[in-house]
Amino acid sequence: MPFVSRPQRQHDYNMFPSNCPIVIDNGASNFRIGWAGECDPRLSFRNVVHRPRHKTTGETVTIVGDHDPAVMKYFDCTRSQHRSAFDYNVVYQFENMEYILDYGFERMGAYGSQVDHPILITECACNPVQSRSKMAELLFESYGVPSLAFGVDAAFSYKFNEQLGICNKDGLAICSGLNTSHVIPFVGGEPLFEACCRTNIGGYHVSEYLKQLLSLKYPYHMSSITLDKVEDLKMEHCYVALDYGSEVRLFQNGAKEAEEKTRCWQLLWVRPPVEALPSEEEKARKAANREKAAQRLKEMAALKRSSRITDLENELQGLEFLLQQLGNVQENNVESFLSQTGYVSKQEIDAAIVRVTQSLRKAKGESPEMKEKTEQYPLIDVPDSILSPEQIKEKQRQAFSKNMSEGRVRAQQKRFDEELQREKQNQQDEEKRLENPELYLEQLRAKHRELTEKVEQRKRLKTNDNQNLSGGVGRGERLNAAKKEKMRLLTTAAFDKGKGEDTFGARDEDWQVYTVMGGNDDEGSDWDEAELTRISSRLQDIDPTFVANPEAGSFQTITEIPKFRPLTEEDFQIAIGVERFRCPEVLFQPNMIGVDQAGLDEMCGISIRRLSSKNHTLEERMTSSILMTGGSCLFPGMAERLETDIRKIRPFGASIKVLRASDPILDAWRGAATYAAAPQFSMQTFSKQDYYEKGEDWLRGYRFSYT
Known part of the structure; x- marks a missing residue:
């Protein structure tokens, strides 16, 4: 073994x-x-x-x-x-x-x-x-x-x-051990076990109760609150309160005496290393390394781009040579010639040439405007009567290509104008903000609230209309003003038909009816939502007390922005205040931990009553020599508390003396x-x-x- x-x-x-x-x-x-x-x-x-x-x-x-x-x-x-x-x-x-x-x-x-x-x-x-x-x-x-x-x-x-x-022949022995506590009366130096008392409360219950209280108070330090360490804390810091109620009120009121009685247990904490600021030589060295790395990347990109351009040029030359050979082939041999090249028709070769040409221009960095200047459309203005069927198809292709190019240019110009207008608007807003920041912020908030209410109202109206259309409400109640106006115009037009000469359209105002009748209920909603998004983004940039709420379409004010705080030495401290006397109190009040038994003071009274029923002259001698022994009797204030509590159950003026063993x-x-x-x-x-x-x-x- x-x-x-x-x-x-x-x-x-x-x-x-x-x-x-x-x-x-x-x-x-x-x-x-x-x-x-x-x-x-x-x-x-x-x-x-x-x-x-x-x-x-x-x-x-x-x-x-x-x-x-x-x-x-x-x-x-x-x-x-x-x-x-x-x-x-x-x-x-x-x-x-x-x-x-x-x-x-x-x-x-x-x-x-x-x-x-x-x-x-x-x-x-x-x-x-x-x-x-x-x-x-x-x-x-x-x-x-x-x-x-x-x-x-x-x-x-x-x-x-x-x-x-230390004690007399006649007396009481209060022995409080690990799991149990006993009160044994002694008469003539011999114990009388017929009058002894026992309760299942001891030092282990005090330690376990202290461990539970500290674990509930500091759940993130439960791994450090072991039973062995709690045992040390109990023997070092715990004491028995002379008046438990007064001591609790002292800590509830937060008095200065409570702060003085509070003890701190410092857990193991390692200070995080402080990063030293880099020197000027270190900064210069890192900047040089970054510059070298950037130059190396640029050289690699240029080499890759040069290789790409060379491959595209070779491919373009091959396609042009293939198209030149195809022109020398007779028409009945074109299909057999193309079957050897992998292409189906001449149009496919032309499309490949256009694709490779575009890729080549993109690789060389030529802009679309340069392409438009160099690209020619020779068949656009030629009449179809003098063109062959192949040339007519080529003319149609050139027209389509020209329209696409012009459309791309117009789209680019439109995006450029919008970006320019946006920058101009932002510049004006910035000037207004710098001129009066508080007024600008208030106006921006008011505009935001106005647009938010408008968008929300439009959504509610749309939702109500959808719900009313599926419900049992009358038609007049589920039509808004715009729809009623449309219905009136349609009804008027239907009844006026066939009542004489039709002069509709003679005036320009007559054509406005189509705008009203075919108008969109959500007209302007897209602009409102876009403007609301712009103002929301602007508020996020200049006002840190506002956070966007996408579900409500609005902003919510917050009082404080949560920030990350590094852990300090105070975060690893466990304060032991009321626990110092609350845990040993279970020796006198076992019901605090759910044990329905008597405490030490009550056990003494029970033993004395059992003994005095046989001999009434022993009471004075018993209470004059009460000896405390056992490890749980080492708490400071134990003797004073026992003497005070036993005095409450004894007659006035009775002699009571509580002593502690030389080594419990x-x-x-x-x-x-x-x-x-x-x-x-x-x-x-x-x-x-x-x-x-x-x-x-x-x-x-x-x-x-x-x-």
Whole structure:
């Protein structure tokens, strides 16, 4: 069974006699093991097991406790996770417990699977007999220990602090661990488990609640908010508020004290590199390189153009030579001659000559005007009577070509005039803007609104007409004024027909009726839309507070244009304010995380009431010695808050004294080690032979004496 991360192995195992007990503090958070009579445990590690696979060999390894990140890069940890042997504070996964005991005994220096020393192991208060029986079976069968004893960790811690003079023989022990919290009364130095209380709230719930709050507050930093880091933040910054309601209102009002109590956690942030401005030599060098590249491209383009011109000239010479040979061929041999050339007729050759000539002129950069000057139309003015059929066809071709050329010239001239008019209009608009920018912008906006309303109204009228034509509305209601005028003219013309001499057309005004009758309802709509597009483009250029809305055909005003902002060091800071005292509050109010159980202060009252029902004289002595132990009692302000809350449920003037253990984490092991070194410890153990003879029923009645 390979192990990856190992603490220092002990080499003095054989130096201790076989009657020297081994003390184990089997906590849900940490596993501590050492020799009886010593001040500190030899080994202390997390009470978890991790079983990843090696990325190369695929072998499953067992990692107990903490691991080295440098070593874990060789293992696949995606399919495995840390597993504990505890369900809250009761051992139920004895397979994992066996891995942990193997690791602890092997690091202590025990060779093989034989441990020939008595064992004192801690357990929770009122531990189930089944869990205790399985643990005894594991230690006796797998490790062959000679004798075994079970004790409660909170009781050992209380007895150790009683020897130090911190607490009295009669008192309360408040033990808040990883997953559970206990309140155990002590009378005459012995715990009374009949009056103890337990709640399933501990330090793990505080850490998990802090992790949830920070993840909801900073969802983009969830990868950095790990449970291990949250555990460190909890122990470093969290505290217990003396008055939770007042502390919350302090942060709600945003007082200066709230800012002083807020802590910041700086995440890893790398400053983006600042690009240095290029020097003058660098600029000159880049400009020279660009000039060289441009010159090289120009030379390549000129070479390609020269090659293209040469190919076109050769092709044109070949076509002219072919046309010259075709003129010398007799008419009955033309078809056979053309079949060898790939052309069907003489017209196809002429068309190819025209195409190649145009391509050649385009390659040489000749303008259409130069083409028109050099191109001749000799048959345009010749009468058809003196022309042969072939010449008539050529005349028609020349006429068509001339009309096309003239049309292209007219289209180019029209585009040139429009561009000139547009530039002139833009120049006038720019002069108006420079003369009075505010007035010009206001007039432009007014013109934009006017055109927008006009275009929208025309669209609405068109939509209403289409809807009315398909509906059941009367004809007079679905005709607008223009259509009514058309209908009137048509009706008048129909009734006037045949009523005498028809004088229609004698006046020029009569012909205007066709303009009205055949007029377009959308007359001017194209110009309005074009003008609206021009004004919209102009507004986009000069007014940054307007953005185009194509669906509505208008502009919407925006208050601020979103801009890209580079991330700074402040973006990687996590502020911990109200979370500092809100998370430990679950120890007093478990309902904050959905646990319907009592808090620490209420548990103390319940234990006192259970005890005082038998003996009313113990109340004063119990509240005068309240000892806090366990890792969750390390929060600042815990003693003051417990004393304040317990005072609320006790009579006025009652003596209440809350004390903290000398070391809430290690006092349980130290108390067990001190007791195991005492001579009376041998009378508290039961041997392997007793286990075989008496079995589980004897363990049910087993009671450890701490006095």
